Amino acid sequence: MPENINSEGYDIPPEMQQTVAITTLDKIYNWGRKYSAWPMMFGLACCAIEMICTAASRFDLSRFGMEIMRPSPRQADVMLVSGTVTKKMVPQIVRLYNQMPEPKYVVAMGACASGGGPFKGGYNVVSGVDKFLPVDVYIPGCPPTPQALLHGLMKLQEMIDKQSIKNVRWYKREPIEEIPIPILGPDLIDPRDLPQIRSNLHAEKNLGIKEN
Amino acid sequence: MATKSFSIDEVKENFQEINIEEDERKGYSGLIVETDKLVDFANILKNKMGFDYLSSVTGVDYLPDNMMEVVYHAYKSTGGKPMEFKVQVPREKPVVPSLVSVYPGAGFQEREAWDLLGIKFDGHPNLKRILMWEGFAGHPLRKDWHEAYYEEDAKPYKSRWPNGRDVHLAEDRNPYKKNVVYPKDFDPDKWNPEGEDALYLGMKSLQKDDDLKTEQIIVNLGPQHPSTHGVFRMVVNLEGETVKKLEPVMGYLHRNHEKIGERNTYLMNIPYTDRLDYLSSMSNNFGYVLAVEKLMGEKAKPTERAEYIRVIMAEFTRISNHLFAIGTFLNDLGAYFTPMLYALEERELIMDIFEATAGSRIMCNYFRFGGVARDLPPGVYEKMRDLVFDRLPRKIDELDKYLTNNELVRVRSEGIGVLTPEEAIAFSAAGPVLRASGVPYDVRRAEPYGIYNRFDFKVVARNHGDVYDRYLVRLEEIRQSILIIQQALDQMPDGPIINGKPQYQVRVPAGEAYGRVEGPKGELGFYIVSNGKPNPWRYHVRAPSFINLTALSKMCEGDKVADTIIILGSIDIVLGETDR
Ligand code: SF4
Numbered sequence: 001m002p003e004n005i006n007s008e009g010y011d012i013p014p015e016m017q018q019t020v021a022i023t024t025l026d027k028i029y030n031w032g033r034k035y036s037a038w039p040m041m042f043g044l045a046c047c048a049i050e051m052i053c054t055a056a057s058r059f060d061l062s063r064f065g066m067e068i069m070r071p072s073p074r075q076a077d078v079m080l081v082s083g084t085v086t087k088k089m090v091p092q093i094v095r096l097y098n099q100m101p102e103p104k105y106v107v108a109m110g111a112c113a114s115g116g117g118p119f120k121g122g123y124n125v126v127s128g129v130d131k132f133l134p135v136d137v138y139i140p141g142c143p144p145t146p147q148a149l150l151h152g153l154m155k156l157q158e159m160i161d162k163q164s165i166k167n168v169r170w171y172k173r174e175p176i177e178e179i180p181i182p183i184l185g186p187d188l189i190d191p192r193d194l195p196q197i198r199s200n201l202h203a204e205k206n207l208g209i210k211e212n
Numbered sequence: 213m214a215t216k217s218f219s220i221d222e223v224k225e226n227f228q229e230i231n232i233e234e235d236e237r238k239g240y241s242g243l244i245v246e247t248d249k250l251v252d253f254a255n256i257l258k259n260k261m262g263f264d265y266l267s268s269v270t271g272v273d274y275l276p277d278n279m280m281e282v283v284y285h286a287y288k289s290t291g292g293k294p295m296e297f298k299v300q301v302p303r304e305k306p307v308v309p310s311l312v313s314v315y316p317g318a319g320f321q322e323r324e325a326w327d328l329l330g331i332k333f334d335g336h337p338n339l340k341r342i343l344m345w346e347g348f349a350g351h352p353l354r355k356d357w358h359e360a361y362y363e364e365d366a367k368p369y370k371s372r373w374p375n376g377r378d379v380h381l382a383e384d385r386n387p388y389k390k391n392v393v394y395p396k397d398f399d400p401d402k403w404n405p406e407g408e409d410a411l412y413l414g415m416k417s418l419q420k421d422d423d424l425k426t427e428q429i430i431v432n433l434g435p436q437h438p439s440t441h442g443v444f445r446m447v448v449n450l451e452g453e454t455v456k457k458l459e460p461v462m463g464y465l466h467r468n469h470e471k472i473g474e475r476n477t478y479l480m481n482i483p484y485t486d487r488l489d490y491l492s493s494m495s496n497n498f499g500y501v502l503a504v505e506k507l508m509g510e511k512a513k514p515t516e517r518a519e520y521i522r523v524i525m526a527e528f529t530r531i532s533n534h535l536f537a538i539g540t541f542l543n544d545l546g547a548y549f550t551p552m553l554y555a556l557e558e559r560e561l562i563m564d565i566f567e568a569t570a571g572s573r574i575m576c577n578y579f580r581f582g583g584v585a586r587d588l589p590p591g592v593y594e595k596m597r598d599l600v601f602d603r604l605p606r607k608i609d610e611l612d613k614y615l616t617n618n619e620l621v622r623v624r625s626e627g628i629g630v631l632t633p634e635e636a637i638a639f640s641a642a643g644p645v646l647r648a649s650g651v652p653y654d655v656r657r658a659e660p661y662g663i664y665n666r667f668d669f670k671v672v673a674r675n676h677g678d679v680y681d682r683y684l685v686r687l688e689e690i691r692q693s694i695l696i697i698q699q700a701l702d703q704m705p706d707g708p709i710i711n712g713k714p715q716y717q718v719r720v721p722a723g724e725a726y727g728r729v730e731g732p733k734g735e736l737g738f739y740i741v742s743n744g745k746p747n748p749w750r751y752h753v754r755a756p757s758f759i760n761l762t763a764l765s766k767m768c769e770g771d772k773v774a775d776t777i778i779i780l781g782s783i784d785i786v787l788g789e790t791d792r
Pocket of ligand 1: 111144
């Protein structure tokens with residue numbers, strides 16, 4: 001075992017310390033999860049190259065139990081958003097996120113995924129994946145070096161470690177709402193804004209009538 | 213300012229019936245052709261004069277003159293200077309005859325010009341948007357079209373630093389969501405996104421050519437698919453397992469490189485070019501500074517030492533790119549990740565050199581007008597020597613030994629995705645794809661730039677034009693690059709690394725320039741129009757990954773669906789460059 005998962009204050013006889021642990025449910029649950037957080041095999045842009053380098057032998061993601069990248073969202077735990085999120089791509093990204101089973105985490109890797117980065121001003125660029133998805137860890141850099149990515153993933157492990165079965169969202173009684181998939185209209189439309197857009201339209205129409 | 217390789221009278225002789233004039237604007241060159249006669253002109257150009265390779269097609273919006281211009285650069289596939297020709301049309305009705313019938317390689321580029329500039333190409337078989345989606349409002353590269361975060365026409369934005377301090381963020385000036393303006397009559401409830409349906413419908417209407425009871429099915433690959441090298445998408449019509457038709461769909465990583473580039477100052481664009489083909493940033497830098505240096509003339513002539521460093525860096529980039537390409541190619545073949553690990557191990561050593569010299573592993577931002585940004589730090593020269601004289605040749609031989617004669621590799625890749633030399637030229641394929649088809653065309657030789665004419669190296673070409681040959685070309689090109697670096701390291705002189713003082717704001721005289729280099733993926737060109745201001749008026753990238761894809765359907769038709777993956781892998785695309 002790489003670390004002590006025993007809860008403090010229990011005396012375990014020395015001969016049994018290798019085989020028995022007295023711990024809390026949360027601890028053992030999180031311990032298992034944090035060393036098997038499988039990322040989704042999903043590269044968006046330049047940052048994905050550094051992600052691949054991180055997975056390769058020099059930096060070796062497998063030290064963290066994360067080397068198994070799953071191409072299918074249904075088998076993945078972590079979405080590493082590695083690159084620029086464009087308007088044309090964001091419906092797919094949201095759909096992929098919705099298809100991931102709970103528990104799931106989102107890591108925004110690099111300046112683009114965190115806030116648009118160098119391309120923020122672009123007409124086809126979403127300024128940060130957090131406009132649509134709940135992000136757990138942001139990793140700065142353009143691109144973040146493999147070391148920075150590893151640091152970010154360790155932060156994610158820390159975060160997983162602090163969660164408790166008592167209040168995690170996937171064990172709550174009420175269903176978890178899916179994130180509505182953005183629509184490619186004349187520009188990108190967030191379905192959550194539709195009421196606003198409609199009322200603007202009506203306001204304008206009414207305005208038109210008055211003018212007549 | 214492209215040097216003229218022809219006299220206008222000589223050219224005119226070939227075109228009795230067609231009105232052509234020389235472009236006489238200051239700093240411009242090339243011919244202006246009568247719009248209606250463009251197709252005839254191109255036919256004569258191709259068949260009589262031998263300009264069989266259409267390299268680049270792009271549009272320019274001359275808003276002040278109320279005119280749109282389409283600029284073409286054609287070459288002879290045997291080498292030499294370009295023939296540049298243009299047509300000019302009024303802005304209100306920009307219609308130009310399509311050249312797809314003469315040069316099929318214009319297909320995607322014309323679609324791009326339609327998408328981004330709204331220039332209609334009459335007679336184009338499939339004039340749909342290519343980078344943005346169908347239904348998007350407006351043609352974004354037009355000068356009077358403003359993006360949501362628009363502040364001013366050109367950087368640096370005064371609004372962000374009103375008093376030279378007090379920094380404002382883009383969001384402060386232009387809050388997210390409020391900045392998007394939908395067309396006046398846009399009703400979300402009536403919105404019907406047509407693009408997808410039309411795409412699938414177009415794929416369905418195929419005739420069967422036998423009476424076997426196989427079903428035609430349509431398969432969508434991507435944009436999230438482990439083998440498409442990023443966010444690329446293909447829609448395939450299959451009969452059994454055989455590909456009947458394939459339609460590439462792209463734009464999922466369209467980052468508005470050109471629009472942003474036209475707002476930036478010249479210097480600001482260098483780091484952006486890194487992000488085009490993010491596996492070979494140094495080569496991208498090279499092409500861009502070359503184009504701007506052409507405009508700037510003598511005062512931006514690189515120093516001797518800088519020329520050598522540039523070549524060394526560009527060739528290291530080629531090695532690292534080809535290593536990556538070979539690794540991913542084996543991945544696509546199903547040798548999951550192991551060959552990739554071997555390839556990446558060597559690539560990391562090159563990354564170390566880049567990091568030591570430029571400060572970053574993959575986004576180097578290293579070239580400057582008239583030189584490079586930094587000199588080699590102590591120890592790097594020795595490291596390079598060690599790498600190219602000892603380690604890399606050994607390791608490449610090792611890769612060669614493991615892969616080249618591997619039974620599985622050969623069976624899977626020989627005779628797959630064949631492109632004949634004529635097709636390769638017609639589709640404007642470039643780089644290893646072109647050379648594997650038996651056309652020994654390499655910009656480093658055909659129109660040498662920098663100091664490439666000082667080195668002794670072979671242009672690698674092979675004859676089968678299949679996936680296997682593309683792999684072999686890449687492997688051999690690594691060896692040639694090693695040779696070039698060896699020579700360059702031996703000859704490199706001491707001295708300054710930049711011509712004059714490094715400048716924050718460069719002066720670029722008005723005019724146009726087309727700079728091209730042989731990037732690892734093929735001919736990478738930058739077309740730049742300057743109007744004398746600190747920002748380029750037009751900034752266009754001729755992206756080899758994008759144009760090589762024009763031939764993808766052709767290569768895949770008739771092969772099995774599993775092979776489309778390796779055919780795509782053998783083109784070696786990078787989405788940052790494909791979509792820009
Ligand atoms: S943050 Fe930088 S490296 Fe990463 S995707 Fe964006 S531009 Fe590329």
